[in-house]
Amino acid sequence: MTTTPPLLEVRQVGKRFPGVRALHQVDLTLAQGEVLAVVGENGAGKSTLMKILAGVQSPDSGQILVDGRQVQLDSVSASIASGISLIHQELNLADNLQVGANIFLGREPRRFGLIDERRINIEAQAVLERVGLDVPPTRLLAELSIGRQQMVEIAKALSVKARVLIMDEPTSSLSTHETEQLFRVVKELRDSGVSVIYISHRLGEVTELADRVTVLRDGENAGELPREEISHDNLVRLMVGRDISQFYARRPHEIGEPLLEVSNLRTPTWPQHELTFSVRRGEIVGVSGLVGAGRTEMLQTLFGIDRALGGTVKVNGTRVPAASPREAISAGLALVPEDRKQHGVIVEIGVRPNIGLPGLRRNQLKLGMLNAAVERRDTQTMIEKLRIKTPTAEQIVQFLSGGNQQKVVLGKWLTLEPKVLLLDEPTRGIDVGAKQEIYGLMEALAEQGVAILFVSSEMEEILGMSDRALVMHEGRITGELARSDLSEEAVMQLATGRSDAA
Numbered sequence: 001m002t003t004t005p006p007l008l009e010v011r012q013v014g015k016r017f018p019g020v021r022a023l024h025q026v027d028l029t030l031a032q033g034e035v036l037a038v039v040g041e042n043g044a045g046k047s048t049l050m051k052i053l054a055g056v057q058s059p060d061s062g063q064i065l066v067d068g069r070q071v072q073l074d075s076v077s078a079s080i081a082s083g084i085s086l087i088h089q090e091l092n093l094a095d096n097l098q099v100g101a102n103i104f105l106g107r108e109p110r111r112f113g114l115i116d117e118r119r120i121n122i123e124a125q126a127v128l129e130r131v132g133l134d135v136p137p138t139r140l141l142a143e144l145s146i147g148r149q150q151m152v153e154i155a156k157a158l159s160v161k162a163r164v165l166i167m168d169e170p171t172s173s174l175s176t177h178e179t180e181q182l183f184r185v186v187k188e189l190r191d192s193g194v195s196v197i198y199i200s201h202r203l204g205e206v207t208e209l210a211d212r213v214t215v216l217r218d219g220e221n222a223g224e225l226p227r228e229e230i231s232h233d234n235l236v237r238l239m240v241g242r243d244i245s246q247f248y249a250r251r252p253h254e255i256g257e258p259l260l261e262v263s264n265l266r267t268p269t270w271p272q273h274e275l276t277f278s279v280r281r282g283e284i285v286g287v288s289g290l291v292g293a294g295r296t297e298m299l300q301t302l303f304g305i306d307r308a309l310g311g312t313v314k315v316n317g318t319r320v321p322a323a324s325p326r327e328a329i330s331a332g333l334a335l336v337p338e339d340r341k342q343h344g345v346i347v348e349i350g351v352r353p354n355i356g357l358p359g360l361r362r363n364q365l366k367l368g369m370l371n372a373a374v375e376r377r378d379t380q381t382m383i384e385k386l387r388i389k390t391p392t393a394e395q396i397v398q399f400l401s402g403g404n405q406q407k408v409v410l411g412k413w414l415t416l417e418p419k420v421l422l423l424d425e426p427t428r429g430i431d432v433g434a435k436q437e438i439y440g441l442m443e444a445l446a447e448q449g450v451a452i453l454f455v456s457s458e459m460e461e462i463l464g465m466s467d468r469a470l471v472m473h474e475g476r477i478t479g480e481l482a483r484s485d486l487s488e489e490a491v492m493q494l495a496t497g498r499s500d501a502a
Helices: 046-053 076-081 099-103 117-130 147-159 178-190 205-207 230-241 295-302 324-333 340-344 350-359 372-385 402-414 434-445 459-465 487-494
Strands: 007-017 020-032 037-040 061-066 083-089 164-168 197-199 212-217 220-226 258-266 276-281 284-289 310-315 333-336 420-424 452-454 468-473 474-484
Touching: 007 046, 007 164, 007 434, 020 037, 020 046, 020 147, 020 220, 037 178, 037 205, 037 284, 046 083, 046 164, 046 197, 061 212, 076 083, 083 147, 099 487, 117 147, 147 164, 164 459, 164 468, 178 197, 205 452, 212 230, 220 372, 258 295, 258 434, 258 452, 276 487, 284 295, 284 459, 295 452, 310 350, 310 372, 324 333, 333 402, 340 402, 340 487, 350 372, 350 402, 372 420, 402 434, 420 459, 420 474, 434 452, 459 487, 468 487
Parallel strands: 037 197, 037 212, 083 164, 164 197, 284 452, 284 468, 333 420, 420 452
Antiparallel strands: 007 020, 007 061, 212 220, 258 276, 258 310, 468 474
16 A cells, blocks of 8 residues: 655755754655644744745755655745745735736746736636635736735745645734635635645634644754644643743732823824723733724824824823824833834844934933943843843844844833833734743733733733723724623624623
8 A cells, every 4th residue: 555645745954054053853744735834933943944945045954855756945946846835924026016917927928029918817817716816917916905915925826836835924914804814715725735834923823724733943843733632722832842821920919090091082093083091000901902993093192103183191190292202202101013123123223222222312421422331231131131032232133033023122112111111012923932921021010010001913912911901993992891801702892893892
């Protein structure tokens, strides 16, 4: 009896970079028509392994087999020829071109030496229908939402007859509806015989989609879970190498008087609704709601990025002028934004200058010179306090993991000792170990008397970290839930507009 070999097999693959062992004797198998999730903390080796499979990097040792035959994936074209296609987290598309032109970019069929647009549109239409995307191939890509652009990227991969699709954090920029659509497409592709390697920090997605999970830790295989053993606890245990019995480390501590008081605040996005709430000293208040509910816009208005159209904001009893972030910072507010790479850090410079940014005015010497000694001291304090994993304080931030980049964003604000900390999706795009560290830091700050208002799209995070939760729907607060009343059902009722659910 002959056994069918796996569609894709990785044997004992190793990869080193200067001073770093990225992969060590890693094994992986993928069957035809299987969704394999590859998970692990930042720095576990997932991205390096995927780049090797996509032909972006070459392994130092080991073998890669397709249909039981060894292959050399020494270029992207070699991987595509072997049926392997990587869909990057940052989409690799040209938004000034039509959808069909994007699908066949660099591989345009020609007729009499000219690009055959008719054939492009016919063939593009076929793959668009396969992924369930109802847009004409002649539509300009820039007119599509991020979720629909993601589907174009999948259609592009299928157009080269990919048998293995590698999806790297495919839902990081998608709405709930777009995520559901992506899941449906992934399941349909699996049923049609296409294999998918799915990388995500969102363990709920892994639990729903994966037929099997391979876990990497520190560049090595940490374990494997079959479908029936995939659970949040099992995934976390393999990823971090230990059981996390108290993932949300809440400890009883004193909650004091109101530090942040918001009355009848009107934001530019939802001017018809007034927001009124407070956050007390030492309290962690979560803000939940569906995409587009106005949560980020509320934080940006509180911080002065968007100018309030009405209402008052008080910090520690003193009214904050609704003029600019500078006024908000002076009053004791700090904002950790949702998109850390765009708005939280300058990735092209080092850890020290990033952490020193908010204190430039405070740390000035005479004649406008920077007090470099104070900046170095503050940076070293934050590296130690937040356990930022960096070789030196001068390390360029883009070379740090996502979790450590987020700690740099937090550290730069904590040097100012804020009274009120605004966190917008504080754990988005970071691994489970780094998430636990962020939760521990939030708890420690609350114990020190900082008032924390945090927005999160992860239900577990809202339920696990909130002393109290505000729920928003279409720009208004539909309800407030005490910790004892927090449940997924109660939050979702309010998030969908039922204000009587509280």
